Amino acid sequence: MAKLKVALYWAASCGGCEISILDIGAKILDFVAGAEIVFWPCAMDFKYHHVEAMPDGSIDLTLFNGAIRTSENEYMAKLFRRKSKVLVAYGSCAYEGGIPGLANVTDREGIFKRVYDTTPSTKNPKGIRPQTKTKVPEGELRLPEFYDTVKTLAQTVDVDYFVPGCPPTGERTWEVLEAILGNNLPEKGSVVGAGQKTVCDECPRTKNEKKIKAFVRPHLVIPDPDVCLLEQGIFCAGFATRDGCGAQCIQVNMPCRGCYGPPPKVIDQGAKIVSALGSIIDAEEPEEINRILDQIPNPIGYFYRFGLPYSILRRRVIK
Amino acid sequence: MFEPKIVCFLCKWCTYAGADLAGTSRLEYAPNGVNIRIMCSSRVDPEHILWAFDRGADGVFVGGCHPGDCHYQDGNYKTLRRIELFQRVLKQFGLENGRLRLEWVSAAEGRKFAQLMDEFTEQIRALGPIKLGSRKGGQDGGSTKKEETS
Ligand code: FES
Numbered sequence: 001m002a003k004l005k006v007a008l009y010w011a012a013s014c015g016g017c018e019i020s021i022l023d024i025g026a027k028i029l030d031f032v033a034g035a036e037i038v039f040w041p042c043a044m045d046f047k048y049h050h051v052e053a054m055p056d057g058s059i060d061l062t063l064f065n066g067a068i069r070t071s072e073n074e075y076m077a078k079l080f081r082r083k084s085k086v087l088v089a090y091g092s093c094a095y096e097g098g099i100p101g102l103a104n105v106t107d108r109e110g111i112f113k114r115v116y117d118t119t120p121s122t123k124n125p126k127g128i129r130p131q132t133k134t135k136v137p138e139g140e141l142r143l144p145e146f147y148d149t150v151k152t153l154a155q156t157v158d159v160d161y162f163v164p165g166c167p168p169t170g171e172r173t174w175e176v177l178e179a180i181l182g183n184n185l186p187e188k189g190s191v192v193g194a195g196q197k198t199v200c201d202e203c204p205r206t207k208n209e210k211k212i213k214a215f216v217r218p219h220l221v222i223p224d225p226d227v228c229l230l231e232q233g234i235f236c237a238g239f240a241t242r243d244g245c246g247a248q249c250i251q252v253n254m255p256c257r258g259c260y261g262p263p264p265k266v267i268d269q270g271a272k273i274v275s276a277l278g279s280i281i282d283a284e285e286p287e288e289i290n291r292i293l294d295q296i297p298n299p300i301g302y303f304y305r306f307g308l309p310y311s312i313l314r315r316r317v318i319k
Numbered sequence: 320m321f322e323p324k325i326v327c328f329l330c331k332w333c334t335y336a337g338a339d340l341a342g343t344s345r346l347e348y349a350p351n352g353v354n355i356r357i358m359c360s361s362r363v364d365p366e367h368i369l370w371a372f373d374r375g376a377d378g379v380f381v382g383g384c385h386p387g388d389c390h391y392q393d394g395n396y397k398t399l400r401r402i403e404l405f406q407r408v409l410k411q412f413g414l415e416n417g418r419l420r421l422e423w424v425s426a427a428e429g430r431k432f433a434q435l436m437d438e439f440t441e442q443i444r445a446l447g448p449i450k451l452g453s454r455k456g457g458q459d460g461g462s463t464k465k466e467e468t469s
Binding site for chain 1: 364365366368369370372373386396397398399400401402403404405407408411412413414450451452453
């Protein structure tokens with residue numbers, strides 16, 4: 001059998017998803033036995049024009065990680081859609097926008113102002129900002145355009161499968177690769193490499209009735225390792241997050257931050273978190289309720305940490 | 320003149336009955352609200368409110384039984400806490416808090432319901448048509464289609 005042609009690409013991402021491919025360990029040998037890597041900028045020397053020269057539909061599988069925030073990201077998403085039979089949004093950023101998606105609480109100008117102007121370590125008296133075109137004696141230099149809004153891969157092109165996780169765990173990634181190598185593909189549009197329940201179902205801690213009088217930030221306490229973190233007042237997003245990660249963070253006393261995205265049938269993870277927290281906060285008077293809520297300093301940052309572009313409202317209103 | 324679109328989630332045991340009373344008493348009030356009867360105000364998930372906004376509502380009204388009177392004992396306290404928290408989230412999304420309103424209206428308070436509808440309609444009229452990031456901010460003008468998860 002001819003080897004499958006596989007491409008891997010990173011758009012607006014941190015590189016963690018690239019590492020997670022290596023997390024499959026020695027199975028990487030089984031992977032390359034069945035697959036030929038035709039593009040992987042993180043690890044191998046290919047150029048964009050190599051992909052452009054390939055016939056349309058000639059790549060069997062592209063694992064695309066990272067969100068779409070620049071014209072370059074968008075161009076590559078469209079290019080890989082054209083060239084690939086199966087396009088997978090790999091990791092939280094491609095699937096839901098991820099950490100880069102938190103930029104949707106502001107816009108390009110807000111980000112540029114911060115980065116090139118108001119950060120304490122920046123000295124930029126001429127107010128220089130990146131330009132898409134710059135004339136220099138040698139000719140014209142070009143940079144991709146930076147968009148106001150970070151989007152998911154599926155908001156940009158048609159996507160076949162979604163693999164959640166920041167990053168996806170090695171075992172789950174291998175399950176996905178195995179399914180693809182064995183031509184054992186689920187229904188188009190499915191979330192693969194994850195479960196059908198929530199992280200609470202995988203969490204080994206004991207759970208009792210929850211009544212929260214105060215929230216504490218995780219670095220200020222040493223939590224009891226056997227009791228539900230939420231019951232200890234530590235905000236944990238496990239109840240509104242898809243399972244599949246093996247509750248790894250929770251097992252080292254860190255709360256779930258929600259990277260596997262909403263569980264099946266839920267679109268807006270943040271709304272579900274609001275709903276659940278509303279049930280368990282132990283107060284009935286508005287003043288007391290608000291005193292407790294003041295202990296959550298940045299609700300969007302907590303509730304939409306990995307999925308702001310994927311959420312129903314997607315971004316802050318641009319005035 | 321701008322006519323606001325308003326979605327009202329009203330609990331069956333109190334506010335919806337109050338709205339019924341307003342009707343049977345032939346009270347006149349602003350017709351901008353579309354009433355949706357739910358079993359308890361706590362059935363309103365913040366996701367429902369987002370859907371309403373995303374699909375064109377300029378305002379969302381949630382009506383429940385007075386504190387202590389919820390047919391399911393403490394449902395309305397959950398609603399209160401959710402709405403308080405959700406207002407903080409909406410503010411970060413750049414939405415005016417005046418677009419979402421929670422009120423307690425009993426089955427006997429038809430007049431109060433009618434007054435609240437007039438008041439809330441004017442409140443939304445003053446805020447103007449809703450602007451959302453999902454529709455205005457994206458490079459594509461934003462479609463609301465989401466990928467289906469299995
Ligand atoms: S039944 Fe009316 S608020 Fe619960």
